[in-house]
Amino acid sequence: MSSILLLFLSSVSLIYGQQFTPVSFRLPSPPTLSGALSPNYALYNVEKLHENKIRGPTSFAFLNGNVYTVTADRKVLNIAPCIPQVVVSLALPGCSSVQQCGLLTSIRVDNTGHLLVLDAYRGVYRVNPTTKVIETLYSSTTPVGGRTPKYLNGMVQHPDGSILLSDSSDRFDAVNELYIILEGRTSGRILHLNPNTKAIIEMFKDGFAFPNGLEISPDGRSLLVAESGRARVLSISLVPETFRQVSVFADNLPGVPGNIRRSARGTYWVGLSLIRHAGMANSMDMYSANPAARQRTVYSVDLNTIKSYYPRYGMIVELDSTGKIVGSLHDPTGFTFSSVSEAAENEGLLYVGTPSNPFTGRIILPQGDGRNVTIDSVIQVLRSRCQISEENLAQAKETLTTYLNKLSAASSTTPAPTTAAATTPAPPPAASTTPTAPPAATTTVKQVP
Numbered sequence: 531m532s533s534i535l536l537l538f539l540s541s542v543s544l545i546y547g548q549q550f551t552p553v554s555f556r557l558p559s560p561p562t563l564s565g566a567l568s569p570n571y572a573l574y575n576v577e578k579l580h581e582n583k584i585r586g587p588t589s590f591a592f593l594n595g596n597v598y599t600v601t602a603d604r605k606v607l608n609i610a611p612c613i614p615q616v617v618v619s620l621a622l623p624g625c626s627s628v629q630q631c632g633l634l635t636s637i638r639v640d641n642t643g644h645l646l647v648l649d650a651y652r653g654v655y656r657v658n659p660t661t662k663v664i665e666t667l668y669s670s671t672t673p674v675g676g677r678t679p680k681y682l683n684g685m686v687q688h689p690d691g692s693i694l695l696s697d698s699s700d701r702f703d704a705v706n707e708l709y710i711i712l713e714g715r716t717s718g719r720i721l722h723l724n725p726n727t728k729a730i731i732e733m734f735k736d737g738f739a740f741p742n743g744l745e746i747s748p749d750g751r752s753l754l755v756a757e758s759g760r761a762r763v764l765s766i767s768l769v770p771e772t773f774r775q776v777s778v779f780a781d782n783l784p785g786v787p788g789n790i791r792r793s794a795r796g797t798y799w800v801g802l803s804l805i806r807h808a809g810m811a812n813s814m815d816m817y818s819a820n821p822a823a824r825q826r827t828v829y830s831v832d833l834n835t836i837k838s839y840y841p842r843y844g845m846i847v848e849l850d851s852t853g854k855i856v857g858s859l860h861d862p863t864g865f866t867f868s869s870v871s872e873a874a875e876n877e878g879l880l881y882v883g884t885p886s887n888p889f890t891g892r893i894i895l896p897q898g899d900g901r902n903v904t905i906d907s908v909i910q911v912l913r914s915r916c917q918i919s920e921e922n923l924a925q926a927k928e929t930l931t932t933y934l935n936k937l938s939a940a941s942s943t944t945p946a947p948t949t950a951a952a953t954t955p956a957p958p959p960a961a962s963t964t965p966t967a968p969p970a971a972t973t974t975v976k977q978v979p
Contacts, residue, residue, distance in 0.1 A: 591874075593643070606637065635704070656725070667723065698718050740758035742787060752765045859880075
């Protein structure tokens with residue numbers, strides 16, 4: 531019998547490729563879906579931009595009126611035009627696996643006006659969107675602190691030009707990321723890359739349970755880290771007096787946080803997966819203090835079955851400058867979005883992505899409180915819907931500007947009540963901007979064996 535057990539355990543080691551040693555941890559009681567977290571169907575009813583024309587848009591960047599995204603098939607696309615345009619493809623010719631081909635997890639505009647692209651397996655690239663020249667800033671084959679990155683996940687550039695990266699685990703890669711959560715170890719780290727010298731060092735060599743998305747505060751004094759393994763966002767001081775001090779920015783989120791993106795209003799959008807709330811049981815909370823149960827599950831159940839234990843529910847939360855949840859967008863059905871990797875706001879429009887969807891979600895945000903649709907965002911919407919040709923963009927912008935100037939001149943001579951509504955006309959909705967509930971769906975929450 532003992533020889534059979536040893537044979538079984540050795541086969542598990544071959545399947546998973548890494549030792550699995552779960553630890554005990556505690557999470558606060560899951561939040562109630564009320565107030566700013568009240569369920570709605572905003573994510574279910576998103577505009578499906580370029581449906582079936584793109585594969586898995588994951589992250590977004592905005593530059594010179596264009597909207598760039600990285601996709602599951604390892605392309606950098608400009609999705610602003612009527613037909614998405616390939617800027618570059620970062621897939622290796624002849625590759626046959628995700629580990630070989632790469633997985634793009636984040637895109638940013640850098641301080642030189644180019645695009646920064648992060649590949650979970652291969653490193654950091656700088657892409658010139660005009661010339662399409664690709665420059666490697668860091669290759670993952672180069673160890674950092676004696677350790678080769680396993681899963682490069684989040685990326686952000688500090689105002690001083692340095693690039694900060696999250697390396698989510700010392701054992702499991704992107705394909706096996708659920709095991710990072712199930713294991714619960716704090717082996718994730720933060721790396722610091724100098725794009726000029728290409729020198730890279732450890733800012734933190736460990737201490738994080740699945741560090742994911744990163745963002746810089748508006749004043750550059752703090753780094754926000756989505757700690758997926760603890761359902762929270764941390765804040766790391768970047769000022770000399772308290773450098774590297776870590777505090778909790780937003781605790782007890784209603785799901786596992788992915789990328790974080792700051793809005794121009796100083797708020798933060800956080801995409802969530804593996805939703806957790808007081809109205810339903812979830813495996814992450816139920817077994818956080820029971821590592822033995824998690825180990826039995828990993829050794830006896832395949833990864834896809836483990837994923838089925840978690841309900842399909844899409845959600846995004848918006849945090850204010852103190853980390854308080856001030857709003858949320860939901861898809862309780864999981865039909866449109868079952869998880870969200872990133873939500874990024876640009877001039878009154880919210881772009882939503884996840885690697886499993888064949889479209890980009892887009893929402894025209896309610897106007898007011900600093901959210902304002904602009905002429906450029908109206909052009910952006912009409913252009914992507916094939917209602918303005920590329921050669922007529924300048925003319926369309928001029929026409930809209932003239933029209934608004936006439937409205938402004940007319941309103942200046944006619945007294946009108948004060949209103950918070952935007953002065954720029956909102957683009958027509960793709961279908962309906964009023965949230966519409968779909969037919970009732972039944973969701974069964976399974977428990978880990």
